[in-house]
Amino acid sequence: MSVPTVIVHRDADMLAKAVAARVITRTVDAQSAKGSASLVLTGGTVGTATLAEIAASPARDAVDWRNLDLWWGDERFLPDGDPERNETGARRALLDHVDVDPARVHPMRGPDSGMTVEESAEAYAEELRRAARPEDHGPAPSFDVMMLGMGPDGHVASLFPGMPALYDERPVVAVHGSPKPPPIRVSLTLPVIRNSREVWVVVAGEDKAGAVRLALSESGPMQVPAAGARGRQRTLFLLDRAAASKIPSSLSRISSP
Numbered sequence: 277m278s279v280p281t282v283i284v285h286r287d288a289d290m291l292a293k294a295v296a297a298r299v300i301t302r303t304v305d306a307q308s309a310k311g312s313a314s315l316v317l318t319g320g321t322v323g324t325a326t327l328a329e330i331a332a333s334p335a336r337d338a339v340d341w342r343n344l345d346l347w348w349g350d351e352r353f354l355p356d357g358d359p360e361r362n363e364t365g366a367r368r369a370l371l372d373h374v375d376v377d378p379a380r381v382h383p384m385r386g387p388d389s390g391m392t393v394e395e396s397a398e399a400y401a402e403e404l405r406r407a408a409r410p411e412d413h414g415p416a417p418s419f420d421v422m423m424l425g426m427g428p429d430g431h432v433a434s435l436f437p438g439m440p441a442l443y444d445e446r447p448v449v450a451v452h453g454s455p456k457p458p459p460i461r462v463s464l465t466l467p468v469i470r471n472s473r474e475v476w477v478v479v480a481g482e483d484k485a486g487a488v489r490l491a492l493s494e495s496g497p498m499q500v501p502a503a504g505a506r507g508r509q510r511t512l513f514l515l516d517r518a519a520a521s522k523i524p525s526s527l528s529r530i531s532s533p
C-alpha cells in the first residue's frame with residue numbers, strides 16, 4: 277500500500293480546478309496505456325465541484341468518454357433522480373454534458389428499484405464482480421482512480437467511525453443510521469477502496485483540518501476511516517489550505533500560490 281502524498285491548493289475553488297485537471301490527465305494516460313479507464317466518483321461538495329470543473333474544462337474533450345467506466349464510492353438510498361443522490365449531482369455536474377456510454381455508468385440502485393438497501397448493496401457487489409478481471413486480484417476492479425471526499429469526523433464514502441461496516445470483508449455494504457443525513461446508504465468497503473490503483477482524498481475547509489491530521493497519522497480506520505483509505509500504487513491527499521492547516525508543514529507540498 278502506498279504512503280500518502282499531500283498536495284495543498286489555495287482554496288476550495290482552486291482545489292476543484294486542480295483535481296479536475298488531474299482527473300482529465302490521469303484518464304487520458306490510462307486510456308492511452310490500455311484503451312479504457314475506470315473512475316470512482318464521490319458525493320459531497322468538493323467532489324461535485326470537481327465534476328463541474330471537468331465539464332467546464334476545454335481539455336475534457338481529450339478524454340474518450342465512451343471508453344470510461346464510472347462507479348460510485350457510496351450512494352444515499354433515495355429514488356432515482358432525487359436531488360440528494362450522489363448520482364443526480366454527478367449527472368447534473370458532468371455526465372449530462374459528455375458523451376458517456378450509458379452501459380458503462382454504474383449507479384447504485386435506490387428504493388424505487390424495488391430492492392431493499394441490502395439487496396442494492398449485493399446487486400452492486402455482483403456488478404463489480406462481473407467487471408473484475410483476473411489481474412484485479414479481487415472481487416472488484418482495481419480502479420484507476422478512486423476519489424473520496426471526507427467528513428469532519430474522518431468518514432470516507434459512507435464508512436463512518438465505529439461502524440461495523442469498517443470490518444466488513446464484503447465489497448459493498450448497506451449502511452443504516454448514517455450520522456450524516458440521509459441515514460440509509462450503500463457504500464464500498466475498505467478492501468475495495470484499498471485495491472484501487474490510486475486513491476485521492478479530496479478535502480476543503482477548516483472544519484476538516486483535525487480529521488485530515490488524524491487521517492495522515494497512525495490512527496486506525498475504526499476511529500478515522502480516512503486513515504484506511506490508501507491506494508495500491510498511489511495515495512493523494514488533495515487539500516485546500518484550510519484543510520491542511522493542522523498537518524506538519526514537512527508533510528505537505530504547497531502547489532498553488
Ligand SMILES: O=C(O)[C@H](O)[C@@H](O)[C@H](O)[C@H](O)COP(=O)(O)O
Nearest residue numbers: 319320321322425426427432433
Ligand atoms: O454521500 C456522501 O455524502 C459522501 O460521498 C461523503 O463521503 C462525502 O464525500 C463527504 O461527507 C464529504 O462531503 P462534503 O464535501 O459535502 O463535506
